[in-house]
Amino acid sequence: MTFNPRPRPESYNPARELAVRVLLRVLAGESFAASALDAALQQTRLPGRDSGLATHIVYGTLRHFPSLDAALTPMLTGETHPKVRAVLLAGAFEKLYLETPPHAVVSEYVNVARGGRLAPPGLVNAVLRRIQAPVPSDLTRTELPDWLAEVYRAAYGMRADDIFADLLTPQPLWLSLSDAGVRTMEQEGSVVQSGPQGTDRVDLSRPLRETEAFKRGQAQPINPASMACVDALGEVGGAQVLDLAGGAGIKAAMLAARGASVTSVDLLPRKHEQAQANLERLGLQADFVSHDLTQPINLPPAAHVILDAPCTGSGTLRSHPEIKLRLTPHAVAAAAGLQARMLPHAAALVAPGGALVYSVCSVTPQEGPEVIAAFLRNHPEFVAEAISEVEVPHVPAGDGVLTVPVDGIDGFFIARLRRHADSANGS
Numbered sequence: 001m002t003f004n005p006r007p008r009p010e011s012y013n014p015a016r017e018l019a020v021r022v023l024l025r026v027l028a029g030e031s032f033a034a035s036a037l038d039a040a041l042q043q044t045r046l047p048g049r050d051s052g053l054a055t056h057i058v059y060g061t062l063r064h065f066p067s068l069d070a071a072l073t074p075m076l077t078g079e080t081h082p083k084v085r086a087v088l089l090a091g092a093f094e095k096l097y098l099e100t101p102p103h104a105v106v107s108e109y110v111n112v113a114r115g116g117r118l119a120p121p122g123l124v125n126a127v128l129r130r131i132q133a134p135v136p137s138d139l140t141r142t143e144l145p146d147w148l149a150e151v152y153r154a155a156y157g158m159r160a161d162d163i164f165a166d167l168l169t170p171q172p173l174w175l176s177l178s179d180a181g182v183r184t185m186e187q188e189g190s191v192v193q194s195g196p197q198g199t200d201r202v203d204l205s206r207p208l209r210e211t212e213a214f215k216r217g218q219a220q221p222i223n224p225a226s227m228a229c230v231d232a233l234g235e236v237g238g239a240q241v242l243d244l245a246g247g248a249g250i251k252a253a254m255l256a257a258r259g260a261s262v263t264s265v266d267l268l269p270r271k272h273e274q275a276q277a278n279l280e281r282l283g284l285q286a287d288f289v290s291h292d293l294t295q296p297i298n299l300p301p302a303a304h305v306i307l308d309a310p311c312t313g314s315g316t317l318r319s320h321p322e323i324k325l326r327l328t329p330h331a332v333a334a335a336a337g338l339q340a341r342m343l344p345h346a347a348a349l350v351a352p353g354g355a356l357v358y359s360v361c362s363v364t365p366q367e368g369p370e371v372i373a374a375f376l377r378n379h380p381e382f383v384a385e386a387i388s389e390v391e392v393p394h395v396p397a398g399d400g401v402l403t404v405p406v407d408g409i410d411g412f413f414i415a416r417l418r419r420h421a422d423s424a425n426g427s
């Protein structure tokens with residue numbers, strides 16, 4: 001008898017297997033899409049076109065997850081292994097939302113399933129051949145759970161439908177660029193368009209980290225709505241600024257670049273390490289303090305304080321579509337509770353006559369207007385001020401503003417509170 005080796009699986013584009021493996025981690029709640037994808041792309045070094053395809057599949061699948069899940073669920077019986085589900089979700093996304101010919105989608109994902117030992121090829125073949133778009137409904141139009149779609153409708157009224165459509169499209173890249181950075185980017189073939197709040201919208205000719213502008217410290221990613229929070233602090237050149245919940249230091253970097261002396265406070269020392277490394281890249285500096293801001297903190301008061309509080313991120317669904325899959329009303333209440341505990345300790349650091357900017361990248365009323373209203377009821381020494389520095393589209397929201405998440409701008413709640421000049425500090 002002659003030995004017949006098993007036929008080798010047909011080849012397939014590794015971008016699809018990479019996308020499936022990234023989805024597997026993100027759907028298991030192990031990672032955000034951005035960091036899982038970044039790590040996988042750095043490890044495999046796919047050519048540019050293929051990394052573009054992998055990125056498109058990961059984000060598209062997450063953005064359309066509610067519809068894809070609704071289309072798949074009736075076709076599957078019993079428990080479906082997460083690996084099988086990830087293959088089917090990615091395949092269904094590509095069949096229903098990209099222009100890849102259906103027969104190519106089926107054969108590619110059958111080969112991914114077999115070659116990557118991810119799923120029974122026969123099942124993938126059968127499901128992807130038959131799958132069709134689900135019947136149109138509110139869910140397929142918004143791709144959001146009902147309660148979250150209602151939050152958006154309540155916040156933005158007539159504009160909500162445009163926002164739902166926008167949230168399903170790829171996120172543009174926003175950078176803060178120095179003049180030299182604009183020139184370096186353009187020399188490398190990237191297209192730079194000036195955007196709101198002094199940011200630039202950039203179509204890159206290569207991955208950001210590989211651009212000279214990034215390596216030389218001439219470029220910092222920042223969303224215009226995030227920059228609006230920095231701008232709301234007013235003129236900070238030469239002033240002391242307390243950057244509370246400073247995290248990886250994006251706002252700290254923008255403040256330091258304007259000549260402020262920044263002290264950045266965060267719960268997690270590892271965030272300070274990231275911030276420090278980034279500031280070094282940019283040729284800037286700041287001081288760091290690790291502290292739990294639900295507790296009083298002993299720092300000299302400052303005329304400019306920002307609390308960019310931890311939040312649910314419900315205003316960043318275009319760049320972080322996985323958030324909508326995990327977010328619950330319970331998580332919103334928990335975030336609002338944390339923010340309400342942090343705000344008085346931040347306010348205690350504001351010098352008489354000074355300003356406190358409170359910001360969250362969330363559009364829920366609990367994390368924005370309600371936190372501020374409750375604080376002001378108990379702190380008559382503060383008054384909310386109008387913020388003229390917000391250039392991005394925004395709507396009024398209680399004592400602050402809510403930026404409108406269209407055109408790649410995140411949804412941020414921003415309020416500015418002024419301490420009366422004759423009121424002393426204290427919690």
Ligand SMILES: C[S@@+](CC[C@H](N)C(=O)[O-])C[C@H]1O[C@@H](n2cnc3c(N)ncnc32)[C@H](O)[C@@H]1O
Nearest residue numbers: 245246247248249250251266267292293308310
């Ligand atoms: C929205 S992020 C800050 C982003 C940052 N301001 C920036 O612009 O890069 C919120 C930060 O709050 C921090 N945080 C969460 N709970 C905290 C607490 N109890 N005390 C201090 N910081 C906290 C998190 O570690 C996270 O870095």
